[in-house]
Amino acid sequence: MARIELNNLAHQYAPGGDYALQPMQHVWEDGGAYALLGPSGCGKTTLLNIISGLLQPSQGRVMFGDRDVTTLPPEQRNIGQVFQFPVIYDTMSVFDNLAFPLRNRKMGEDYVERRVTQIAGMLGLEDVLKRRAKNLTADAKQKISLGRGLVREDVAAVLFDEPLTVIDPHLKWQLRRKLREVHEQLNLTLVYVTHDQTEALTFADKVVVMLAGQVLQVGTPQALFERPEHTFVGYFIGSPGMNFFDCQVDGGEALIEGHRVAVDPAMAQAAGEAGGLLQLGIRPGLIRTAAAGEKGLTVQVENVEDLGDYELVTGYLGSQKLHVRLEESEKIGSDGLEVVFPREHALLYADDRLVGGGK
Amino acid sequence: MDKREYQWAWLMVLPVVLIVAFSAIMPLMTVVNYSVQDIFGPDSRFFVGTEWFKEVLRDPALHGALVRQIIFSAAVLFIQIPLGIGLALCMPKKGIGVSFALVLLALPLLVPWNVVGTIWQVFARPDVGLAGVTLNSLGLDYNYTGDSLDAWFTVLVMDVWHWTSLVILLCYAGLQAIPDAFYQAARIDGASRWAVFRYIELPKLKGVLLIAILLRFIFSFRIYAEPFVLTGGGPGNATTFLSQSLTTMAVGQFDLGPAAAFSLVYFLIILLFSYVFYLTILNMDREG
Structure with a gap:
């Protein structure tokens, strides 16, 4: 086991072409459960393949602990990888599938037997060890792929490339829970690539959000939700995503088409200094309705969707669209909805980046 | 469920049934009809029962042809299948090399079969053919028209040249379909x-290999044009295979009854072998 460090890493598929990965500096701590989240084509899989050694980065270095593994092939890297579609050896039994990485490394048959039995027990595969891997269900096959990664004791990290794509929805939960269990028992570094925010947020201690080959933010699920450092993070995480409004700052307030919204004074000042395109961001669920007699912002309501335990209001503040999440009990007046943006939840962004400042 | 609804289905398949009936079943029934009669002319024919079948099955000339045929088909499969897999593995996976290799491989398959025979007849001639002259200048006494071993060798090499491409192309397609x-x-x-x-x-190629083996077996088992043009079945009858014996019997000697019986036996042998191959390959997976 080791911490994995990416030193000034970048990748271009063709020399002089576009960067599939922008130069980055990143550390995966030993034993961490990471999710790599981003839309399709943002470079997640490229990054994963560079870590596993399937791809050589065009610049920078990959360090496992103190060892520079940049030029080492995958079989010398002590990495397990689980792919989008289950990869199993059709003609082998489940046992032989799990034993395959050990036998290729010329381990003794006694050891293989013991280790395979142990890993199969952990994954709940002990009853099917004798069966042919080909005839099992997709989720069992994915467990076998995972098992082949875990079976080597020297494995430094297991990488997952959207491993639940072909799994039935009701089994996804089970498999994800299994992954968490395995993580707790073996204390392995896990890196989990996905474009599904629910998967990322429930699986990982830390989520790495990527866009167009760039790491935008690394943080706990809570931090990503409460203080997105980039407008894309705010927009991508949460359902629906964060509201953003073009604005100017004036003293300790933000001006949205003439509407005044109180923000943190330090943040407002920093935003004024930063310049560029200023935006105010707030989560739909953190907007509240104005109390009786309280002065609020008037939202022109366009549409109300009942989503079971809450209602989602789509409307306009001036000419800019917004979403508000309301409790079902809350009523919407005939002349629109009066809302308040609580000061602690209103964040300012300059050119898509969160402006530094107080809470 | 209303049963009447399903009656329509029969009507829908009727055109296909009619076409198949005209193109395959009726000619086949004619052959069956001939195989149980002794025919002298349109108006003088006699029912002879299984007489022709007995005669055909006891004919030593046909036994010889059958043995040669089985040896030939076995040799074809043993050479072409491994060679095809091996060459498919060596093919380029992307780039302009792919188109180049594919065109090159397709060439032998595009040549009409009797032209293949002609090409090799000239190519292998010991007096003027490039291959024949080269072999003889190396000190080998090579003459496919005189020596039966040389004739066999030439027919086999010709078939490998002609048909290995098919195995390569099938395997190449199978290999390309394996995800990275x-x-x-x-x-x-x-x-x-x-x-x-x-x-x-190998496991992922199982499907295409089944097709490759079946096609190569069936094609090689009924090979006719190439050896007919190249060696004419000789020297003696060293390279006379079943289809040539059949042609001689039906068209040369006009023995319609025995030829019909022979055709049916020939057909059943191919069907039987193909079925055995099919079952063997399908079941390979269940063991172990």
Whole structure:
């Protein structure tokens, strides 16, 4: 086991072409459960393949602990990888599938037997060890792929490339829970690539959000939700995503088409200094309705969707669209909805980046 | 369910049934009809029962042809299938090399079969043919028109030249269909090149290999035009295979009854072998 460090890493598929990965500096701590989240084509899989050694980065270095593994092939890297579609050896039994990485490394048959039995027990595969891997269900096959990664004791990290794509929805939960269990028992570094925010947020201690080959933010699920450092993070995480409004700052307030919204004074000042395109961001669920007699912002309501335990209001503040999440009990007046943006939840962004400042 | 609804289905397949009936079943029934009669002319024919079948099955000339045929088909499969797989593995996977290799491979398949025979007849001639002259200048006494071993060798090499491409193309398509993830997983698992072939490529090629083996068996078992043009079945009857014996019997000697019986036996042998291959390959998977 080791911490994995990416030193000034970048990748271009063709020399002089576009960067599939922008130069980055990143550390995966030993034993961490990471999710790599981003839309399709943002470079997640490229990054994963560079870590596993399937791809050589065009610049920078990959360090496992103190060892520079940049030029080492995958079989010398002590990495397990689980792919989008289950990869199993059709003609082998489940046992032989799990034993395959050990036998290729010329381990003794006694050891293989013991280790395979142990890993199969952990994954709940002990009853099917004798069966042919080909005839099992997709989720069992994915467990076998995972098992082949875990079976080597020297494995430094297991990488997952959207491993639940072909799994039935009701089994996804089970498999994800299994992954968490395995993580707790073996204390392995896990890196989990996905474009599904629910998967990322429930699986990982830390989520790495990527866009167009760039790491935008690394943080706990809570931090990503409460203080997105980039407008894309705010927009991508949460359902629906964060509201953003073009604005100017004036003293300790933000001006949205003439509407005044109180923000943190330090943040407002920093935003004024930063310049560029200023935006105010707030989560739909953190907007509240104005109390009786309280002065609020008037939202022109366009549409109300009942989503079971809450209602989602789509409307306009001036000419800019917004979403508000309301409790079902809350009523919407005939002349629109009066809302308040609580000061602690209103964040300012300059050119898509969160402006530094107080809470 | 209303049963009447399903009556329509029969009407829908009627055109196909009619076409197949005219193109395959009726000619086949004619052959069956001939095989149980002794025919002297349109108005003088006698029912002879299984007489022709008995005669055909006891004919030593046909036994010889059958043995040669089986040896030929077996040799074809043993050479062309491994060679085809091997060459498919060596093919380029992307780039302009792919189109180049595909065109090159398709060429022998595009040549009409009797032209293949003609090409090799000239190519292998010991007096003017490039291959024949070269072999003789190397000190080998090579003459396919005189020596039966040389004739066999030439017919086999010709068939390998003509048909290995088909096996290569089928295997190449099969190999291209294997997702990259399998190769990547195998690298991570530390698999050797042989293990990748044994546990990934070969199992994934099973389907196309079944087709390749069946096609190569059926084509080689009824081979006619190429050896007919190249050796005419000789020297003696060293390269006379079943279809040529049949042609001689039906068209040369006009023995319609025995030829019909022979055709049916020939057909059943191909059907039987094909079925055995099919079952064997399908069941290979269930063992172990």
